[in-house]
Amino acid sequence: MNSTNRGLNRFFILLVGLLLIAAGGAVAVLGAVPAVASQAKSIARQLASGAQPWVADPTVGKASLLVLGIALVALVLIVLLLVFIGRQGHGRSAAALRQGDGAMSTRVDLAIPRALLEEHLSERDELAGLRISAYEVRGTPMLKITARCRRGVSPAEVSTMIGRAVDDLERIIGTDVPTFVQLTGGFRAGSAMRSQVA
Amino acid sequence: MTTDARLKQHVVRRELHSPKSGLAIVLALIAIVALAWVGTESVLAALGRPALLLSPSAMAAGARGLPSLQPGVLIAVGAVIAVIGLVLVIAALTPGRRGRHIIGAGSTAAVVNDEVIGSALVRTASSVAGISPDRAVAEVGQRSATIRLTPVSGVALDRAAVERAVAEAADGLGVTPAIRTRVVIDKKGKVGG
Incomplete structure (x- = not known):
């Protein structure tokens, strides 16, 4: 009876599920296929040695632009998730x-x-x-x-x-x-x- | 169809299925905790403070080090994560029916929880069998119900009469989808009424 957005609930669960499948699949492939593992290793080496300034150089304090960006995105996502939780239920009428x-x-x-x-x-x-x-x-x-x-x-x-x-x-x-x-x-x-x- | 009827149909359909709120809220809370942790670590790193668990650079180093881990460990961890993801995808896409049935109630839209149906069938079965209602258990599914009776030791139950009465009671419920009944009488009775 309440006005919970059920489509959104399902979409959110589906999204998290697909993300986990993608992440888990990537990790498993990394272990299962040697070619992929060596490729990933060389990319990791490249990233570690020749990192872009926005990744490596601190802009504020000791944090690079990338780290600050991640913090900002995390904050925005937290607010969205809180709104999402708060939207459950409701719809009562006097x-x-x-x-x-x-x-x-x-x-x-x-x-x-x-x-x-x-x-x-x-x-x-x-x-x-x-x-x-x-x-x-x-x-x-x-x-x-x-x-x-x-x-x-x-x-x-x-x-x-x-x-x-x-x-x-x-x-x-x-x-x-x-x-x-x-x-x-x-x-x-x-x-x-x-x-x-x- | 009038708007009124459509409104009722809409509400009944919603009430027969789970809103999946619980799962969505739990996932959202886990995501919030994870994001809050990452955000906090980032800010601590920016302020030059020591990290809570891992600094952002340590996280990055950890991600870069993934390919160097034992392949068996990677496969196992990846498979577990993927299976959890698969379970969530299935949960998101399946109808998630609740244990409820539509029941006629004049012009109003009505839904009855399966435990009420089970309890009514138990009462019919036990009163026809002449045993206490506590000796009968009903399990109600979407289209069928199983009523299990434990007879009093040494007293035979009239199975046919119970089956007939229960089937009649189920028909009389007028629920959608209709329920077919099955009566199971335990081989071993119990002493006492």
Whole structure:
């Protein structure tokens, strides 16, 4: 439901993977192919003896231009990565519904469906917990109902029950309320023995 | 299709698959630590201070010295790095399905975690078999579920009845993709109810 950029996540993982394959492959080839190893050795010797001034000569203190450049690139990449991490999740909305535009627009606060649904559903035995939230999905607020089911209850019955509760909510508010329902377990807590009804 | 339906479809598709956030964050953190170290070493070198672990010139010398290392070591290290990279590429390209199913809930979009399905099947199986729910375990996959029952020693289970009840219960779930059930009854029972 959240606005995590999943494509970017996958792209980032793919990029790191490809970089590692390239680096690992290069190291392995260095060990496996003698011709490549000797070539690399001679290049290394050349670099060590006749290094360019921007690589070898210190410009600030004892660091060459290359070292400072690497530090700068590292800093920029760190900032980008921090932004990337910070972009995960998000997308929660305080509004459950927004309609109309321009001069007349209606906004239904999340508190209203939350109160109505909790009143409707929290008394039910089948549920061990209920969480009502709202997310902005593609610019439209959408209600999210997370229902923690008790051990052994039929998810079909619970989903029908919640579907009815949402229908009632829509009737009260007077318009469609885009809703996503998730049924979860989490039976470790609150799995107290309940009498079996066959 | 209305925009509303498309919105629901979009959300359901997202909820059925992993966002891969955890892996991406871990990789980003490792990269940040590595970059911070390299950056710090560079700045320390610029200030003429002693290095934390390796100065930039020592790093460069190390990279130049790579070809002189034992070929076996290079191949082994390179292969390990490449395999890690391959695992990441696979992780990036596979769908990463979560253990969830689509379930009908009137006009709303609904998804149910597989543990809830398993728990419901366990309850059906154990109540038909007449054993405690703690003696039944369900394993729910994308299209199939296996329910394993441990009978009470000396009391025979009605396998056919359990199979029928569980299959009916799975049909009644109305989940997509549909789940085919299999019942396994342990050969050895356990004493006590």
